[in-house]
Amino acid sequence: MFNSRINYVILLFVVFGGFLIFGLSENVKGPALPSMEKDFSLNETQLGILLALNSLGYLLACSFTSFLTTKIGMKLTGILAFASMAVSGIFLYFSNGYASLMASYFLLYIGNGMLEIGLGIMAAHIFTKNTGTMMNLSHFFYGLSSVGAPVIGASLMGWNFLDGELGWRGMYLIILSLSILPIIPSLLGKFPGLNQDETESETISLRGLLRDPIAWLIVGVLSFGVVSELAIGSWLVYYLQNAYDWSLKKASEMLSLFFIFFTLARLFAGPITDKIGYTFSIMLFSAFSGVCSLIAVLVGEPCAILFAIAGIGIAPIYPTVMALLAKRYAKGVGIAMTFTVTLMGISSVIGNLLIGVIISSVNQFFGQNPANNLLGLQAGYIFIATLAILCSICCVVLYKRLQVQDGEVI
Template sequence: MNRFFLLAIVFGGFLVFGFSENVKGPAIPRIQGDFFLGDTQLGLLLALNSLGYLVACSFTGALSRRIGIKLTGILAFVLMAASGVLMYLAANYQFLSASYFLMYIGNGMLEIGLAIMAARIFTKNTGFMMNLAHFFYGLSSTVAPIIGASMMGWHFSGGGEWGWRGMYLFMLSLSLLPVIPSLLASFPRGEEEGGQEGVPFRLLMRDKVAWLIVAVLSFGVISELAVGGWLVNFLEKAYGWTTERASGMLSLFFLCFMLARLVLGPVTDRIGYTLSVMIFAGFSGLCSLAAILLGEPAAWLFAVAGAGIAPVYPTVMALLAKRYPQGTETAITFTVTAMGVACVIGNALIGWIIDGVAALAGGGDAQLLGLQAGYGFIAAMALLCAVTCLYMYRVMKRQGNLL
C-alpha cells in the first residue's frame, strides 16, 4: 500500500506540474493584452518565473535533508495553490509577476522533490520508469492548453467570464490533491538524508562531465519549456490563428511529447542514455527549424518536435541517478540549479530576439521575421543540446564510463 501512495505522489505530482506549467500557452496572449505588455516585458516575466524556479532549486535539496522529502513536497503543493489565489487577485503587472514567481518557487521545489523521490523509488529499469513518471507530465500538458482555453470562456453564475484569472485559480487548486497521499505515505530515506557521505559539490564543480550534463539539460529544457510559452503566441501572431486552433496545436505537441515518453523509455535503457538524448534532441531541433522555414503548411512539424524533446529531461535524470548513485540528491540539485540559470537567460533572450529583429527589419513583415527569429532560437537550443551531447558521449567513452 505504501508503494501505491508513493507512486500516487510521483505520478500525481507530475500531472499537477504539467497543468501548472502549460496552461500558460493560451493565457499568455490574454495576459499580454490585459496588461499591455510588449514581447520584451513578456520575456522578462517568463525569465522572472525561471528565476523563482532557480531560487527553489538552490535550496530544495538542503531543505529536504533538514525537514524530510515528505514535508518538502507538501510545502511545494501548498505554495502552488496559494499562487493561484494571488494570480486571481493580481491587479497589475508587478503583482502578477510576484504571483508567477511564487508559483515557480513551488514548481522548482516540486521538480527537485519529485526527482529525488523517483531516484529513490525507481532503482530498476531507471530510464523506463523515469520516462513513465514524466509521461504523466506529458499527459496533463497535452490537455492543459485545450482545457485552459476552454475554461477561460466559462462563465460565473453572475455572468462574468472566468478568464485567465479563474482558470489559474481552479487549475492550481488541484495541487492540493497530492497532499492526501503525501500525508499517508512513508518515504524511503536517501544516503545523504541518512547521514552517509554523498558527492561533495566541490567534486561536481571539478567534474567535466557534470558540467556537460548541465549544458545538455539546459539547452534541452530551454527548448522544451519555451514551446509552452511561445507556440500559441507565434501561431496567433504569425499566421493569424484563433486561440482555440493555436492551443490545439500546442496540445498536439504535448500529445507527441506524452506518447514519446511512454514509448521511448525502454529505448533509452537499451541504446544508452547519452546516445538517446543526442538522437532525440537533434530530431526535435530539425523538426522545429523545418517548420519555420517551410511556413504555415508545415506547422504540424512544431507538434512532431515534441516527440524528440520529450525524453531529454527524464533520461538525463536517469543518467544522473546511475552516474552518482551515492549522491543523487546533490547531483540533481547541482544540475537543475545550474540549468535554472540558463533558463532565466533563455526566456529573456527569446523576447529580446523577437523585438530586436522586428525593430531591425522594419516594414510590413517585421513582426513575422521577429517571431521566426525567436522561435528559431528555440530550435537552435535543441540542436545545441544534441551537439553538446555528442561531445559528452565522446568524453564519457574515453573515460570508460559511458551510460
C-alpha cells in the same frame, strides 16, 4: 512483500499525481493573465515583472530544495511543496492589488520549484529499476495535464457561481486546491530514507560538480534541449501566423499537435532509453528534433507538419537527463539535480531572450517589410533548431568523456 508493493503503489500516486498537479498549476496562467491584466489595470511591463518574479521564485526554490530534503526528508519536503501551492491559491483568490498578486504568484512558484526538484529526488530514489522508463512516464503526466490545462482553466473561469462567473480567482482556488490530494498518499507512504552518508556525499559532490567537466556537459545538454523545447511552445504559433499567414485557430491546432506528439513520446520513449542508454538516446532524439525543425523552416509551408513531429524528439530529453543524473550521481542525486536544473533555468531566460533579439536584429538589419520580416522569423526558428542540434553535439562529447573517464556510458 505485499506491504512493499502497496507502498510502491502509494508512492506512484504521489509522484504521478504530483506531476499532474504541477502541469496544471504551471499552464493555467494562459487564460488567466488577460483577466488579471483587466482586473488590476496592468500594463505589459507590470505583466513582465510578474512573470520575471515567478521565474525568480522558481529558481530560488530549486536552489534550496535539495538541502531541505536532506534536513527534513522527502516526505515532508513534498508535503510542504503541495501545501504551499494550495495556500497560494487562497492568497490569489483574496488578492486585492498588484502587490498581493505578485506575492501570491511568487509563493506559487516557490511551491512549483520545490515540487519539481522534490519529485525528481523522489523518483530517483523510488525508480531504481528501469529508471529511464519511469522518469519518462512521470513526465508524461506533466505533459498530459499541460495539454489540458489551458482548456480546463478557461472552462472553469466561465463557470457561473453565486450569480457571477468563477473567474481567474475561483479557477486558481479550485486548481491549486487539488494540491491537497497528493498529501494524503504522502502521509500514508513510506519514503526511501536519506542516511548520513548520502548527506555527506551530497556536500562533497557540490564542490566536485563545479570541477567536473561531465557535470557541465550535462548542464549543456539539458539547457540546449529544454530551451529548444520551451521556445517551440512559445514561438510556434507566432511563427506560423506571421510566416505563413495562418489563422490563430489553425496555428494553435499545430501547436496542440506538437504537444500530442510530445506527450506520447514521453509515454513510449522510456523503454528505448533504458535499452540503448540515456546518453545515446538523448543524442539521437535531440538530433531528430533539430533536423525536423530545420527542414520545416527551410522547405517552408508544405513541411509545416515537421514542426509538430519535432515534439517526438524534444520530449524525452528532460526526463532522460534526470535518469542519467540519478544513475551517475546516485548518492548525491539531490544536489546534482539542483545544480543542473538551476543552471538550466538561468539558460532558459537567456535563450528565450536571444531568440527575440535575433528576430528583431535581422528584421532591423534588412529593413521592415513582409519579405524581410520572414527572414527574421526564419533566423529565430533556425536558432531554436540549432539549440536541439547543439544538445546532440554536447551528447557526443559527453558520450566520449564517459567512455574515457568511467570506462562505460550510461
